[in-house]
Amino acid sequence: MQEITAADILAADPDVQIIDVREASELPTGMIEDAVHIPSGSVLERADELDKSRRVIAVCHGGGRSGRVAEALTGLGFNADTLVGGMSGWEAQGLPMVPPQQ
Numbered sequence: 001m002q003e004i005t006a007a008d009i010l011a012a013d014p015d016v017q018i019i020d021v022r023e024a025s026e027l028p029t030g031m032i033e034d035a036v037h038i039p040s041g042s043v044l045e046r047a048d049e050l051d052k053s054r055r056v057i058a059v060c061h062g063g064g065r066s067g068r069v070a071e072a073l074t075g076l077g078f079n080a081d082t083l084v085g086g087m088s089g090w091e092a093q094g095l096p097m098v099p100p101q102q
Contacts, residue, residue: 001070003084006095009057017056019043021069022087026061030097032090037100040065047076056080062088 009018009032020031021040031037038046040060050056056078058066066082073080083090091097 001067001074002081003063003067005084006090006093009083013055015054017050017054019050019056019058019069020087021058021060021066024100026087027100029087029091031100032059032087033096033098035059040069043069044072044076047073047078050078052078054079057083059083059090060086062086 009016018032018035020027020035020037021043023039024037027037038049050073056070056073058069058073058080059082060066063082063084063086066086070080070082085092
């Protein structure tokens with residue numbers, strides 16, 4: 001597992017899977033475009049929704065939960081990393097966010 005910066009995500013392979021592991025109540029502030037919402041407590045039971053052949057980047061508010069999720073997914077055979085600073089860092093850099101998917 002690596003800690004990925006916002007710049008790394010913006011330059012990432014377009015085939016990367018970004019999963020937002022925050023709780024639904026945290027999403028109104030916005031999400032990274034094309035991210036999929038899977039709350040951290042549901043990731044292991046929903047891991048079959050992810051493609052093991054594609055890199056996964058887990059994102060949370062500050063980086064703690066997503067780090068644990070990335071470690072768990074790595075243990076399941078995924079190439080999983082975490083966003084340094086989470087969405088709070090993303091937002092502080094003024095990077096683009098979209099409303100949560102309904």
